Amino acid sequence: MKDPVSRRSFLAGACGLFVLSGVQALPASANSAVKKLSNGKLSVQLSKIDALAQVGGSVRIGIVKGNPVAVTRTGTSSYIAYSLRCPHQGIPVKKTETGWRCEEHGSEFEPDGDLILGPATTRLPRIPMRVSRGIATVG
DSSP states (O other), X not given: OOOOOOHHHHHHHHHHXXXXXXXXXXXXXXXXXEEEOTTSOEEEEGGGOGGGSSTTOEEEEEEETTEEEEXXXXXXXXEEEEEOBOTTTOOBOEEOSSSEEOTTTOOEEOTTSOEEESSOOSOOXXXXXXXXXXXXXXX
């Protein structure tokens, strides 16, 4: 007869499967390049985020004022930040190979948040961002 599995063993195994499944990578907010500031904004060391090494690269960086936020590199030294809540009904969008997608109603967005396909009627809302010496302050 097998020994019963302890709750600790079960949870450790379940966590291991989750990590190995690769369902969704940890957001960049877990990266040491992103820091939450006391005023609720995020400080991002742009050069330390691999996804932003190329123009067109985009990555979820964390939460600002309760909203999931992403940054996209739009030029050699230009970036934009935007909310990852679908403008249709506020559902958080997920990263895809070609941009972002609302899994609730199917709206699709470019890597920079521009609208591709509705029912949303506008791009993902921009979030204020200031860049100085390679550090972005988002929010």
